[in-house]
Amino acid sequence: MTFGETPALPADAPTLVGWKRYTVLMVRFISLFLILLVVSGFSPDQRTISMISPEKTRSVIDKMTAKFGTEHKARIENGAVRVGELWRKEDGSEKDYEDFCLTEFIADPAGLDKTFSRLEKNFEVLQGHLHQISRALREPLDLDIGPPLPIDHMFAKYSPFAHLEEDFFGNKIAFVMILNFPYFTLDQKLSLGENWDRKQWAYAKLGDMFTSRVPADVRQKRSAISVEADNYVSEYNVYMGNLLTADQKTLFPPDLKLISHWGIRDELKAQYAKPDGLERQRIIYRVMQRIIDQSIPKIVVNNDKYRWAPEPNLVYEKRNAGLEKVTSEPEKQVRYEQLLNKFKAEQMLDPYVPKAPTLIERRFNEDRQIPEKEVEKLLLAVVSSPLRQKVAQLIEKRLGRKLEPFDIWYDGFKARGAQAPEELDRIVRQKYPEVTAFQADLPKILQKLGFAGETAEFLSRHIVVDPARGSGHATGAEMRDDKAHLRTRATGGLNYKGYNIALHEMGHTVEQVFSLNRIDYYFLRGVPNTAFTEAFAFVFQDRDLDVLGIPSPGREERDALKALDTFWATYEIGGVALVDMKVWRWMYENPKTDPQQLRDAVMRIAREVWNEHYAPVFGVRDVPILAIYSHLIDGAMYLPDYPIGHIISFQIESYLKGKNLGVEMERMCRLGCLTPSLWMEQAVGTPLSTQPLLQAAEQAVGRVK
Numbered sequence: 204m205t206f207g208e209t210p211a212l213p214a215d216a217p218t219l220v221g222w223k224r225y226t227v228l229m230v231r232f233i234s235l236f237l238i239l240l241v242v243s244g245f246s247p248d249q250r251t252i253s254m255i256s257p258e259k260t261r262s263v264i265d266k267m268t269a270k271f272g273t274e275h276k277a278r279i280e281n282g283a284v285r286v287g288e289l290w291r292k293e294d295g296s297e298k299d300y301e302d303f304c305l306t307e308f309i310a311d312p313a314g315l316d317k318t319f320s321r322l323e324k325n326f327e328v329l330q331g332h333l334h335q336i337s338r339a340l341r342e343p344l345d346l347d348i349g350p351p352l353p354i355d356h357m358f359a360k361y362s363p364f365a366h367l368e369e370d371f372f373g374n375k376i377a378f379v380m381i382l383n384f385p386y387f388t389l390d391q392k393l394s395l396g397e398n399w400d401r402k403q404w405a406y407a408k409l410g411d412m413f414t415s416r417v418p419a420d421v422r423q424k425r426s427a428i429s430v431e432a433d434n435y436v437s438e439y440n441v442y443m444g445n446l447l448t449a450d451q452k453t454l455f456p457p458d459l460k461l462i463s464h465w466g467i468r469d470e471l472k473a474q475y476a477k478p479d480g481l482e483r484q485r486i487i488y489r490v491m492q493r494i495i496d497q498s499i500p501k502i503v504v505n506n507d508k509y510r511w512a513p514e515p516n517l518v519y520e521k522r523n524a525g526l527e528k529v530t531s532e533p534e535k536q537v538r539y540e541q542l543l544n545k546f547k548a549e550q551m552l553d554p555y556v557p558k559a560p561t562l563i564e565r566r567f568n569e570d571r572q573i574p575e576k577e578v579e580k581l582l583l584a585v586v587s588s589p590l591r592q593k594v595a596q597l598i599e600k601r602l603g604r605k606l607e608p609f610d611i612w613y614d615g616f617k618a619r620g621a622q623a624p625e626e627l628d629r630i631v632r633q634k635y636p637e638v639t640a641f642q643a644d645l646p647k648i649l650q651k652l653g654f655a656g657e658t659a660e661f662l663s664r665h666i667v668v669d670p671a672r673g674s675g676h677a678t679g680a681e682m683r684d685d686k687a688h689l690r691t692r693a694t695g696g697l698n699y700k701g702y703n704i705a706l707h708e709m710g711h712t713v714e715q716v717f718s719l720n721r722i723d724y725y726f727l728r729g730v731p732n733t734a735f736t737e738a739f740a741f742v743f744q745d746r747d748l749d750v751l752g753i754p755s756p757g758r759e760e761r762d763a764l765k766a767l768d769t770f771w772a773t774y775e776i777g778g779v780a781l782v783d784m785k786v787w788r789w790m791y792e793n794p795k796t797d798p799q800q801l802r803d804a805v806m807r808i809a810r811e812v813w814n815e816h817y818a819p820v821f822g823v824r825d826v827p828i829l830a831i832y833s834h835l836i837d838g839a840m841y842l843p844d845y846p847i848g849h850i851i852s853f854q855i856e857s858y859l860k861g862k863n864l865g866v867e868m869e870r871m872c873r874l875g876c877l878t879p880s881l882w883m884e885q886a887v888g889t890p891l892s893t894q895p896l897l898q899a900a901e902q903a904v905g906r907v908k
């Protein structure tokens with residue numbers, strides 16, 4: 204678990220229903236666990252990593268129960284087992300483990316509570332200042348304050364957080380926390396959390412802080428493999444100007460070099476706006492197919508020397524007199540070798556994370572805090588929705604042709620602005636000739652968005668506007684004395700695009716200030732995951748013209764287009780995410796696979812998902828296109844975050860429509876980092892759901908021509 208990013212419960216709050224249920228559950232869970240441990244269910248790896256025998260753990264639990272009382276049994280079992288799982292040789296002998304547990308367990312509720320408060324204060328100091336250091340060291344790269352020095356890049360790579368986990372196991376503070384503040388599995392949080400009060404939630408979040416202990420050399424090995432996979436992806440360029448049609452025509456500007464997959468996909472999308480774009484889209488699609496099945500000639504990857512006709516799959520060398528055919532080897536399976544390496548790298552971590560010993564469990568139960576089954580259900584609700592057929596028909600009508608498989612990237616549901624871009628640039632530049640002008644205007648902007656005067660002043664005092672080197676980003680604080688930073692590009696004054704992005708980043712910073720400075724417990728700060736903060740950012744961004752006082756007619760039309768655009772994008776990326784999830788399941792079921800078998804498995808899975816959810820709409824079977832995403836190779840199952848993000852954002856944005864943004868946003872952000880489903884229930888009154896998206900798209904189909 205990343206240090207301090209996530210999520211406890213007072214063991215001694217016996218009046219609460221949730222806690223009693225937890226006690227019963229925990230006892231059952233522990234007994235089962237011990238049986239498995241003794242009989243055979245424990246992997247040999249784990250037995251060698253932990254040096255505490257199951258018998259020892261059992262006897263320590265008995266001694267602790269005798270010393271502290273049976274009313275603490277659940278908390279004792281949770282703590283003693285977890286400390287045992289993470290205890291290493293360097294921490295001491297089995298006897299030392301026993302002494303530690305018997306000495307450091309805090310039975311007295313008042314003492315436990317004081318310890319909780321101290322941990323809150325100390326972790327805010329630690330994380331707050333270390334974050335401040337990181338941010339300051341990165342400033343030469345992040346801010347538009349002159350060219351960075353070579354040494355700035357070296358400082359930017361340094362992380363003051365890097366040794367915290369090691370230090371806190373070393374000084375045993377982590378063990379005190381683990382021993383006293385129970386860890387709850389996602390299932391337990393979901394079943395018990397609804398009845399927890401705020402403090403119980405804060406305790407549970409504290410219990411999430413140290414769930415793994417990965418040796419430095421394992422981390423290093425893993426990150427070296429990841430770097431290699433990242434390099435493979437970041438150097439996978441296609442020279443578009445060298446692509447030839449079957450009759451040897453070129454279609455793209457000679458210098459156009461694009462990265463796979465996103466560069467070539469965005470080019471495919473851009474072609475919808477061009478009357479003669481179809482031929483280019485078809486050739487890009489052919490390139491994608493050849494990357495997926497690895498029939499792409501090795502020598503055309505990231506290499507400007509050759510011309511390549513993807514359809515017949517022929518390679519030519521450029522000669523003065525013309526083109527000369529050359530023989531070439533296919534890439535074969537390098538792509539899947541990289542994926543397999545990535546799998547092995549993640550697998551190295553498994554034995555060191557006792558509560559989530561597979562990447563699948565870590566991704567769903569720890570990072571997303573939404574069960575895998577639930578994610579799958581949400582995705583299926585979109586990709587199998589009857590609505591896909593209606594939207595597909597609408598797209599066919601708008602394109603004037605039958606759909607082809609690459610039309611999963613149809614990009615035509617975009618609203619056209621009524622204002623000339625130059626005019627908008629002029630208005631914005633005049634208003635904000637430099638970032639300080641934007642900073643000064645924060646309170647007014649917030650009031651225009653619906654925040655009360657006092658709240659607007661409070662927020663503005665906690666947000667610093669900086670000139671960004673890149674397009675813009677937001678970075679929140681980690682302690683209440685610090686401030687959130689809003690970065691926007693402002694060289695020569697803000698232009699309209701910079702202003703539009705600044706409002707997006709402002710949405711992030713307002714969320715960050717509310718969810719830190721106005722939170723009741725430090726360990727509950729933040730939002731459940733990035734989709735939640737993106738939702739607020741989009742709401743701010745969407746109201747940019749209102750804030751400028753420029754009328755933007757056709758809001759209903761714009762909302763309808765947005766619903767269709769989001770639906771179609773979620774339909775596309777939902778399938779991609781399903782492929783990603785199935786591929787990781789397959790790898791864990793077939794850990795001894797080789798790259799070639801893996802390639803076949805990925806293609807089979809991609810075709811199956813296509814045949815089930817896309818073939819009925821597109822009228823063509825066995826298309827592996829959903830496997831083109833590079834994140835499938837280097838992302839370690841990051842892809843499901845995209846469709847979940849669309850669904851969550853849409854749900855929050857729909858709820859906010861017509862309500863006071865200032866009041867509602869503050870109420871929502873003060874919920875903190877509960878599980879996504881509980882957050883959603885308390886924020887908008889319903890659990891995570893695709894309904895708002897599907898309903899809005901359904902209504903939009905009738906409205907958009």
Ligand SMILES: [Zn+2]
Binds near residue numbers: 707737740
């Ligand atoms: Zn954002």
